[in-house]
Amino acid sequence: MAVLIDQVWAMTLANLKSRYRNTASGFLWVILNPLILYGVQSYIFRTVLNIRIQDYSLFLLSGLLPWIFINQSLEMSASILVNSGKLLKSYPINPIVCLLAQIIDNTINFLAGFLLIFAFTILFAPVPIGRLAILPVPVLLLFVSIFSLSWLLATVQVFFRDTRFLLTFVLNISFFLTPIFYPPELIPAEHRWLLALNPFNHIIAPFRAVVHPASEIPLLPSLVASATLAFGLFLVASYFWRKTRNAVFFNL
């Protein structure tokens, strides 16, 4: 286990190094995307479309930043086994190490962007300190869910080489079906069952419960639903990996 952690950390650092090119501006470049996306969407929905939600900056932050992390991580990880095929077949590298390094790298970028905007936003819309202490829990659940989903998708991509394109399509639809920039109350009551089936909604809800108290999302049930999803996805991904491991290497 210690060896695995050591290898994951070494690969994460190499990932960061290759992405940031050892410069502060490299790091800034990576987090510019979420910052700009947040700024533009905040302006469009609050000012142009006139969506009226108390503390909309916090509302959008708690939905959009986790969504950007989900989107980027799944898109980047789906092809990781296929793209690293030659590498994985040449050296004794556990594929999970590559996958974990990629997700940790994205988590660092996500946390940097999230905390940067949060620190600025909180000046205008204070959040109870007690709630903030719980923030690491939704972050952990987000990490486990997205790691598991990435693991599953990366494995499926080996057998169905257009999974990544299908994923982009599903993510584009999911952005509109998930209450990221609008509150769930805007969805007609007869269609709200869709939310229960939407995994991204369960992953994002605990963030909203912690960061945007005005949403009045019950914290504990949202954490339980998110934890159940994360655990379930992990079980499915690890079972599928165990069943297909040889076939994956054979098809790489």
Add this chain to the structure above:
Amino acid sequence: MPSSLTSNSAASAPILEVRDLSLTFKANVHRHWTWRDWFVGMTGKRSLTSLQAGDPLKVLKSVSFSVNPGERVGILGVNGTGKTSLCRCIAGVYRPSSGQIRLQGQVRAIFDTSIGIYPELTGRENARLLAKFMYPGMNKEHEEMVREALEFSGLGEFIDVPYRLYSNGMQARLCLSMISCRPGNLLILDEVFDGADLFFREKISGRIHSLIEKSTAALFVSHSPDQIKRVCSRVLILHQGRVAHDGDVADGLTTYRELNRHKP
């Protein structure tokens, strides 16, 4: 568990024992599918069950052999006879369908020398990462290993140049220098000399011979009978997933030629 990997420190026992090893891939795994194909199949006449169609692909069939300390065993066979699959089973990449692999200590395997872990990073940075994966749990020695391997590689000022700019030969120099910088219990080299130039091949052969002398054994996979003759003390001929010969190199090469005489 169909296979087991055990470890003990008895010096006189074989380093590697392979017993009745078989490797079979399930029916549909050697097909390339896309969701589009699947959708067209579902909406057309083919059903979902066609995904399970096809015969199992038997790559290795009841392979048995053992390797003793100090032995250099060559593995020879035409393409598709299961040489690389056998080595990947021993290295722990593939899980055998049945049979046993008993290994004393650690196996160090390399299957391709033309690839860096991070092509954008320099040769030195890639060497540091390779040390983590090739020599796990030896963190204190990694810096010394990297320094020594880079010096041996003779890459000079190219050490701090991005790996993606290396020629195949330069990449082979770096990888082979890294894999041979510490003796292991079992070294697996799968057609890895091919990328290196003649002079470095001579240099690395000497270094690997010296590693084997330090109570290490090695498995060499090669298509070159000359190379097998030069490097190996024993040869294993694989034919259609089975061991066709295990023993003397000269006899093995005769068997190899006999088996493949009628092939184009």
